[in-house]
Amino acid sequence: xxxxxxxxxxxxxxxxxxxxxxxxxxxxxxxxxxxxxxxxxxxxxxxxxxxxxxxxxxxxxxxxxxxxxxxxxxxxxxxxxxxxxxxxxxxxxxxxxxxxxxxxxxxxxxxxxxxxxxxxxxxxxxxxxxxxxxxxxxxxxxxxxxxxxxxxxxxxxxxxxxxxxxxxxxxxxxxxxxxxxxxxxxxxxxxxxxxxxxxxxxxxxxxxxxxxxxxxxxxxxxxxxxxxxxxxxxxxxxxxxxxxxxxxxxxxxxxxxxxxxxxxxxxxxxxxxxxxx
Amino acid sequence: xxxxxxxxxxxxxxxxxxxxxxxxxxxxxxxxxxxxxxxxxxxxxxxxxxxxxxxxxxxxxxxxxxxxxxxxxxxxxxxxxxxxxxxxxxxxxxxxxxxxxxxxxxxxxxxxxxxxxxxxxxxxxxxxxxxxxxxxxxxxxxxxxxxxxxxxxxxx
Numbered sequence: 032x033x034x035x036x037x038x039x040x041x042x043x044x045x046x047x048x049x050x051x052x053x054x055x056x057x058x059x060x061x062x063x064x065x066x067x068x069x070x071x072x073x074x075x076x077x078x079x080x081x082x083x084x085x086x087x088x089x090x091x092x093x094x095x096x097x098x099x100x101x102x103x104x105x106x107x108x109x110x111x112x113x114x115x116x117x118x119x120x121x122x123x124x125x126x127x128x129x130x131x132x133x134x135x136x137x138x139x140x141x142x143x144x145x146x147x148x149x150x151x152x153x154x155x156x157x158x159x160x161x162x163x164x165x166x167x168x169x170x171x172x173x174x175x176x177x178x179x180x181x182x183x184x185x186x187x188x189x190x191x192x193x194x195x196x197x198x199x200x201x202x203x204x205x206x207x208x209x210x211x212x213x214x215x216x217x218x219x220x221x222x223x224x225x226x227x228x229x230x231x232x233x234x235x236x237x238x239x240x241x242x243x244x245x246x247x248x249x250x251x252x253x254x255x256x257x258x259x260x261x262x263x264x265x266x267x268x269x270x271x272x273x274x275x276x277x278x279x280x281x282x283x284x285x286x287x288x289x290x291x292x293x294x295x296x297x298x299x300x301x302x303x304x305x306x307x308x
Numbered sequence: 309x310x311x312x313x314x315x316x317x318x319x320x321x322x323x324x325x326x327x328x329x330x331x332x333x334x335x336x337x338x339x340x341x342x343x344x345x346x347x348x349x350x351x352x353x354x355x356x357x358x359x360x361x362x363x364x365x366x367x368x369x370x371x372x373x374x375x376x377x378x379x380x381x382x383x384x385x386x387x388x389x390x391x392x393x394x395x396x397x398x399x400x401x402x403x404x405x406x407x408x409x410x411x412x413x414x415x416x417x418x419x420x421x422x423x424x425x426x427x428x429x430x431x432x433x434x435x436x437x438x439x440x441x442x443x444x445x446x447x448x449x450x451x452x453x454x455x456x457x458x459x460x461x462x463x464x
Contacts, residue, residue: 032339038313039333039379047309069357069375072336076355085333087380135370135419135441136357220440 033075038084039065045093045169045196048086052192053171060084064194066109066144069136074149093167093196094143104205107197108143112155115142121205123230124158130213131155133220143195147187150222153247156183157228157239158209160249162200169194185246185277204230204237210305212297214242216284224285225293229301236305243294244277257302264302268295310382318382322347323391331378338362340378341388349389349414353443360442363415364388370422370441387421389414396462397421397455406455408446415442420456428463432456 038060042048048064055062060083065071067089074080088094094109104121115121115128116137131154132140145155156179164179170193179198182188189195210229215221223242230237235258241247252274257267272279272291279294281287312318312333319328322345329344338355341347341364353361355374362373365387366380392398397420400406407413416439423438435456444452 033334033336036314036332036334038311039377040312041310043309051309068377068380072375072377073356075334085377129437132357133360133441134438135360135363135372136375138369138371139375 033072034078035075035081037075037082039087040084041087041090043090043092045088045091045174045194048088048091048194049170049192051086055084055086056192062086064088064147066147067111067139067141068144069132069140070144070148070150080149088143088194089141091196096197099202100199102202103199104202105197105199106142108146108195109141112137112140112142112145115155121202123161123207123209123211123228124155124205126209126211127158127226127228128155130211130219130223130226142198147189147195151245151247152222152226152241153186154223154226154241156247157226157241157249158205158230159198159200160239160247161209161228161230161232161237162202162204164198164200166198167196169196180249185248204232207231210301212300214293214297222284224290225297227294227297227301229305231305236302238301240294243279243290244275245280246277248276250274250276257298264299264306267302268299271295271298312379312382316379318379320378320381320383321385323387329378333377333379335378336374337364337366337376337378337381337386338373340381341373341386344378347388347390350418351411351414353411353415358443359412360415360419361412363418363442365418365422368422368425370419370438372441387418389417392417392421395421396459397424400455400459400462401452404455404458405451406448407451408444408448412442412444412446416444416452420452420459424456424459424463428460432460 062084063082065085065087089109094107096107112128116125207230213226214224225243226241239249279287279291315330331340351361353359357372357375364373427434
């Protein structure tokens with residue numbers, strides 16, 4: 032049971048939602064945007080977060096788009112992870128989405144919620160970083176488009192009251208099978224100890240990682256290293272730990288040393304398998 | 309724009325019957341079903357989205373009702389285990405012993421029902437992915453697996 036009260040709103044446009052947010056914030060309601068609800072309902076029940084108002088974004092039509100547009104794919108932030116995982120046409124996106132939480136949670140958990148949530152894993156962002164997503168935002172200052180790489184620095188850097196409406200991504204990357212290794216503590220349903228994905232962009236190997244550090248990342252330095260033709264795979268792996276963008280996580284699921292060892296093992300496997308393709 | 313505050317009336321098609329109840333916007337669908345409508349088939353297990361004992365169908369899609377607000381179901385259709393009377397999945401669980409203590413059973417029944425509706429001819433391809441959403445602490449998974457295979461045959 033959630034032991035406090037809040038109001039609930041279901042706006043029909045991003046503009047209406049952003050305007051409502053401003054009004055509620057001014058009224059001291061500390062509003063939160065509400066996506067799939069899996070995290071907010073849990074955190075409210077546990078009183079980790081408190082709010083006077085939820086603004087549900089799921090009925091905003093632009094947040095529900097799923098449409099190819101030339102060489103891009105436009106994805107609304109309310110598209111569920113089950114909808115992503117059930118599609119055969121974007122295998123890399125589907126296989127990452129399929130590994131997050133479990134099926135009935137994925138029926139609620141959506142793209143925007145996973146990316147903007149408070150949990151550190153945000154795994155669905157991995158293929159979107161590789162696919163060089165452009166993000167469409169709506170907020171108090173109107174609409175803006177910005178690259179995901181620019182917007183994402185350890186977490187999504189939204190302005191107060193801003194909504195992630197949709198993303199436009201490079202279809203070619205998501206159409207690849209790519210390479211994926213996700214390690215969990217218990218079994219397939221669980222948070223990742225490490226989650227590494229890789230793909231080819233022309234003749235360059237690209238990759239993104241979650242679980243290893245306190246935030247997901249795609250690193251230019253690491254990609255330069257793994258594409259260095261003067262180094263063996265073993266040498267690349269050995270040097271990789273020095274180029275991580277943050278300390279390796281250690282927690283109750285796995286020690287820092289274990290995570291780092293698994294990361295190195297998986298990176299070596301990815302290099303061997305991807306370079307053999 | 310729809311909005312709900314204090315205690316609001318919601319009308320939900322539950323198992324084919326229109327039900328109107330008053331809820332707080334902070335009430336979960338699970339609590340509304342059990343405490344406002346007297347439908348205790350959906351079970352409060354973890355109430356954290358982990359165990360699946362509270363699974364119901366929302367417009368035909370299996371969801372954990374402990375993670376859905378009751379106001380989100382206003383104007384929509386909900387199917388609980390009470391709505392699965394005389395279905396192939398119910399029959400199959402009885403025939404194959406698809407339960408032990410029974411606490412998780414309603415969640416498994418509802419999720420498996422939706423699975424077989426969506427993939428009647430899948431030959432089990434999607435079973436594991438879908439049923440990973442539900443936990444059986446008695447570890448009666450063999451019987452549950454047999455029951456789903458049996459229901460698939462009964463439906464043909």
